[in-house]
Amino acid sequence: MAITAPATRPANPRFSSGPCAKPPVFTLDRLSDAALGRSHRAAIGKAKLKDAIENTREILGIPEGYKIGIVPASDTGAMEMAMWSLLGARKATMVAWESFGAGWVTDVVKQLKIDAEVKTADYGDIVDLASLDFNTDVVFTWNGTTSGVRVPNGDAIPADREGLTICDATSAAFAMDLPWDKLDVTTFSWQKVLGGEAAHGMIILSPRAVERLETYTPAWPLPKIFRMTKGGKLIDGIFRGETINTPSMLAVEDYLQALEWSKSIGGLKGLIARADANAGAIHAFCAAKPWIANLANDPATASNTSVCLKFTDDRITDGATFAKAVAKRMEAEGVALDIGAYRDAPAGLRIWCGGTVETSDIEAMLPWLEYAFETEIAAL
Ligand SMILES: Cc1ncc(COP(=O)(O)O)c(C=O)c1O
Numbered sequence: 577m578a579i580t581a582p583a584t585r586p587a588n589p590r591f592s593s594g595p596c597a598k599p600p601v602f603t604l605d606r607l608s609d610a611a612l613g614r615s616h617r618a619a620i621g622k623a624k625l626k627d628a629i630e631n632t633r634e635i636l637g638i639p640e641g642y643k644i645g646i647v648p649a650s651d652t653g654a655m656e657m658a659m660w661s662l663l664g665a666r667k668a669t670m671v672a673w674e675s676f677g678a679g680w681v682t683d684v685v686k687q688l689k690i691d692a693e694v695k696t697a698d699y700g701d702i703v704d705l706a707s708l709d710f711n712t713d714v715v716f717t718w719n720g721t722t723s724g725v726r727v728p729n730g731d732a733i734p735a736d737r738e739g740l741t742i743c744d745a746t747s748a749a750f751a752m753d754l755p756w757d758k759l760d761v762t763t764f765s766w767q768k769v770l771g772g773e774a775a776h777g778m779i780i781l782s783p784r785a786v787e788r789l790e791t792y793t794p795a796w797p798l799p800k801i802f803r804m805t806k807g808g809k810l811i812d813g814i815f816r817g818e819t820i821n822t823p824s825m826l827a828v829e830d831y832l833q834a835l836e837w838s839k840s841i842g843g844l845k846g847l848i849a850r851a852d853a854n855a856g857a858i859h860a861f862c863a864a865k866p867w868i869a870n871l872a873n874d875p876a877t878a879s880n881t882s883v884c885l886k887f888t889d890d891r892i893t894d895g896a897t898f899a900k901a902v903a904k905r906m907e908a909e910g911v912a913l914d915i916g917a918y919r920d921a922p923a924g925l926r927i928w929c930g931g932t933v934e935t936s937d938i939e940a941m942l943p944w945l946e947y948a949f950e951t952e953i954a955a956l
Pocket of ligand 1: 651719744
């Protein structure tokens with residue numbers, strides 16, 4: 577039987593899980609107000625950096641007492657700054673269920689070499705947060721970008737914990753409700769849910785995290801770009817936009833534009849609704865097709881941003897080659913770019929569903945997924 581290609585293509589085929597699609601209204605012209613060729617310490621630069629911090633606070637609903645900083649080196653920079661500055665004061669619990677969480681385990685166990693219990697789950701599953709000792713410092717990833725498995729809520733994190741919670745929320749912030757009272761350190765990058773640029777990371781500190789910073793000095797040396805205190809006091813300027821080193825004012829402008837767009841579509845609520853609708857369209861597609869399934873085993877943990885899929889058809893013998901062929905065919909057709917599973921993850925696809933992606937584009941892409949699947953099956 578001939579396999580017919582769908583009649584329409586998505587208007588935007590960008591479904592990469594980072595850098596993610598830019599907001600639908602994005603054009604380079606929107607960056608024309610960037611403070612280029614000026615010192616980031618001039619009034620205009622400082623005002624823009626402060627705006628980036630305050631708009632982040634407003635949209636994400638971050639409590640007033642929490643500090644928000646713009647730091648170097650994207651989410652990795654923010655997470656490593658947190659771990660190098662805060663860990664070692666007490667035992668740590670390192671939690672991982674995909675490759676980025678596993679990367680933080682390596683940092684702590686092999687590089688910092690601190691006393692840590694490691695709790696892991698396979699791709700598709702999650703570590704039960706209720707099983708953790710929150711009197712230790714717990715490091716975890718809210719949304720596992722490479723497995724599409726997320727923490728369903730923060731209920732298991734006790735309010736009276738003695739340890740700190742350090743959360744990599746890079747593919748969760750702006751797409752999921754984050755319980756700020758349960759998170760002592762939260763990090764993310766502009767390149768993820770808002771489709772910004774990758775240069776900078778954000779670090780959000782609870783009052784308890786600030787207290788730790790001011791009362792504990794790690795035994796190891798800290799490079800300048802990780803230092804958040806001076807003389808035992810928080811460097812407050814960092815959290816007003818006086819960055820440790822020079823930021824890209826073009827990336828700052830781009831982030832400010834993405835924040836403006838977020839407000840125009842209803843802020844966090846609007847962003848979550850868009851991600852939910854996108855992921856929901858894929859979930860419905862999988863439910864209707866016997867040959868594809870979500871990698872997340874428990875629907876309560878299925879991501880609404882990095883939706884990871886596996887092929888379940890038993891005619892497929894080499895899963896990795898098959899999935900790569902499907903992704904390549906969709907890329908060649910111009911209907912989906914960068915949707916192959918992450919290099920360390922099980923064979924399959926990963927389709928970004930964050931709020932910058934239009935549901936109409938997901939809906940236009942899915943018939944092409946079926947077309948690519950059928951075509952590759954026929955070629956086996
Ligand atoms: C969960 C998670 N942590 C960390 C990173 C690294 O982010 P970056 O490259 O922005 O530092 C990523 C990137 O995809 C991620 O998904």
